[in-house]
Amino acid sequence: xxxxxxxxxxxxxxxxxxxxxxSTLMREITGHTKFATGGKPGVTxxxxxxxxxxxxxxxxxxxxxxxxxGVPGDVREAIKTxxxxxxxxxxxxxxxxxxxxxxxxxxxxxxxxxxxxxxxHDVEMFGFLQELGIPTVVxxxxxxxxxxxxxxxxxxxxxxxxxxxxxxxxxxxxPISAKRGNIDALNEAVRHHLHAQQRxxxxxxx
Ligand SMILES: Nc1nc2c(ncn2[C@@H]2O[C@H](COP(=O)(O)OP(=O)(O)OP(=O)(O)O)[C@@H](O)[C@H]2O)c(=O)[nH]1
Ligand SMILES: [Mg+2]
Numbered sequence: 001x002x003x004x005x006x007x008x009x010x011x012x013x014x015x016x017x018x019x020x021x022x023s024t025l026m027r028e029i030t031g032h033t034k035f036a037t038g039g040k041p042g043v044t045x046x047x048x049x050x051x052x053x054x055x056x057x058x059x060x061x062x063x064x065x066x067x068x069x070g071v072p073g074d075v076r077e078a079i080k081t082x083x084x085x086x087x088x089x090x091x092x093x094x095x096x097x098x099x100x101x102x103x104x105x106x107x108x109x110x111x112x113x114x115x116x117x118x119x120x121h122d123v124e125m126f127g128f129l130q131e132l133g134i135p136t137v138v139x140x141x142x143x144x145x146x147x148x149x150x151x152x153x154x155x156x157x158x159x160x161x162x163x164x165x166x167x168x169x170x171x172x173x174x175p176i177s178a179k180r181g182n183i184d185a186l187n188e189a190v191r192h193h194l195h196a197q198q199r200x201x202x203x204x205x206x
Contacts, residue, residue, distance in 0.1 A: 002086050006051045008058040010199065011093045012190070014139075015083065015125060016100035017109075018064025021141040023048065025100060025178040025186075026061040029205065035061060040069070045079075047086070057202060062086065066121045080121075087132065095202075096137060096193045097129040098186070103140040103152060103175065110159050126160050135193040137174050139186050144177040 014022045023037040023044055030050045044063045051058040065080040087094065101122055113120035119127075129136040138160065146152050153173060154164035162169050171192040174185035187206040194202050 002047050002082055004047050004049060005060070005086075005090065006049055006058050008051055008056055009093055010057045010095055010202070011060060011090060012058075012096045012098065013060045013062055013087065013090075013094055014098045014100055015062050015087070015129075016064060016139075017066040017102070017121060018068045020064065020100045020102045021178045022061050022064065022100045025098075025139065025141065025176070025183065026050065026059065028178050028181055028183055029059060055202075057205070059205070065125075084128065087129070087134070091132045091134055094134050095197055095199060096190050097134040098137050098139050098190070099125055099129065100139045100141055101156070103143045103156075104145045106140070107152065107155050107159065110156075120159075123159060135196070136172065137186060137189040137193065138172060139178075139183075140173060140175045141178050143175045143182075144180055149175065 014025060016022050023035045026035045026048060027033050032050065035048050036044065044061060046063065048061040049058050062083050063079050065076065065083055068076060099122065106122060110120040110122060126136060126138065140153065140156060143149065153166040153175060157164045157166040157169060157173060162172065166173050171189045174189045176183045176186050190206045191203055194200065
């Protein structure tokens with residue numbers, strides 16, 4: 001299991017498939033560029049934590065799960081198991097789970113893996129966070145590459161079991177472009193969930 005976690009009572013985690021832009025989002029949220037991002041999947045292999053001396057709060061950018069070229073299947077499985085265990089172990093402290101997806105490819109990937117007896121990773125993770133009672137925001141990243149915005153977001157809502165139109169769920173579905181610094185929808189959704197937990201004190205980070 002990942003054993004890097006600083007001892008903090010409040011946490012927000014970024015979870016998602018490899019290469020969707022979690023570390024780019026981490027840079028954008030924290031304003032620090034020390035987190036490696038890259039064109040190839042599998043850049044982040046250990047969690048990136050960002051915490052503050054004066055705040056009992058940490059943001060964690062988890063490694064990506066799912067397909068990564070050049071990474072053997074058993075290693076990918078092991079990474080996913082570590083991610084699941086990390087979330088389970090810290091569920092009580094996780095105020096918001098941010099599931100990051102790539103707006104351009106997420107529907108195709110979900111549909112490709114919606115076969116018999118198969119649950120696509122993203123849908124599975126969404127359900128897993130809900131089961132643990134972790135308020136979840138789906139950050140639909142790379143929207144700069146998406147033309148049919150509302151259609152895409154409606155399709156995604158539907159795949160997640162949220163009856164369209166997606167706008168009804170703007171505290172769950174947050175279209176963003178981390179690379180362009182356009183993350184307002186995510187900030188608002190996160191604030192919604194922080195407020196619901198009487199944690200307006202953390203608004204300054206979002
Ligand atoms: N077009 C576009 N590209 C983006 C956006 N956000 C990130 N990227 C690019 O996507 C690639 C992957 O970004 P990362 O932040 O490293 O992705 P990650 O999810 O941390 O990947 P792993 O660490 O492998 O799990 C990089 O080339 C980024 O520049 C975005 O909003 N739009
Ligand atoms: Mg990364």
